Amino acid sequence: MSEFGFRVLKNDRASRARLGRIRTARGAIDTPYLVPVATCASVRALSSEDLLALGAQCALANTYHLALRPGAELIRKFGGLAGFMGFPRPFFTDSGGFQAFSLGAGKAHGVNKLGTIFPGRAEAAGKSPVLAEVTEEGVRFRSVYDGSEHFLDAAGSMRLQSDLGADMIMAFDECTSPLADYEYTKRALERTHRWAEVSLRDHDPRQALYGIVQGGWFRDLREASADFVSSRPFDGIAIGGSLGKSKDDMHEILDWVVPRLDRRPRHLLGIGGIDDLFLCVEKGIDTFDCVTPTRQARRGILYLSPASGGAPANNFRFQLRGARFKxxxxxxxxxxACSTCRTYSRAYLRHLFLAHELTFFRLATIHNVHFVLDLMARIRRAIREDSLAALRREWLGT
Ligand SMILES: [Zn+2]
Structure with a gap:
């Protein structure tokens, strides 16, 4: 059986924020927490030693990418992700569904992985996507790496996630496009709920399984999904899918969903802007994952705290390329207080960036990851000390 457990240590008085602790066989995770993303079993540019030095409590890896390369079976032989990566902390994995739909369909339409072609939209337009085909059974898709054809269903996702050996895994779900209409989203939700039952039946009982609330931006579907997932014996609950067309929509969706959930841990998939962290914590989210801090770092976009000029107007960041930093x-x-800031000047780091020196990626990523992990630690302290609203005002001004 899974050694997984979750305890709410304190509820905030002024919001739905809560201080908690997730317990796993590989250690505990103090929440709320932004989980660093190790897409291909690596938080890009960082070594596992770097991650430990940053005090990262856990990581989230992508089933889709790892199943295609190097293969889940290989990772199993190394004792799962923790052994393969040499990072002996708890892991989350996603179900692989999101990438199978979005990357498969994106590839099919010749757009990059940030493209806007999704299965729901293709179906709405009366066309079926060529390379990511969703059926009642699962999804047939082409690898982004070599174009080879694959099929993934709920049972297969559970097998892959068992091989990857994460502590917390996700039920197989269909993530619909924000452009999908009500009818498509409803059918996709019914599929997702059927796949949730298969995931419950077939998952490795040593792993904690999170059910996923879908339903796009339709209130009755989100509420029905929250009620369904809550009624089933999942270990945790993730909120996924298109969270509307704007941040306001996302907050509204959380207002529909979270009050219907119980004390199980809640994960919000793929969200992590600085203002989102405050607002979603206050809406009752315990863990998030997001590639933004690491992706921005590699592009020379670095986080800045309010004490150093960071504000909502500049999204708490600046572009180091600017001539004024020369x-x-x-x-x-x-x-x-990160190791990069203790050691290096903006002038030196800007030089590394412009000279395409590889060291830049690591030093910049260390700063951005330290920054968000430190902010999460401040948020936890503020909940403990009943000062979350004051911390939010200090950062967001509202
Ligand atoms: Zn720093």
Missing amino acids: TDELPIDPAC
């Missing part, structure tokens, strides 16, 4: 002796963020 001779800047300050660290990235003078208020930051």
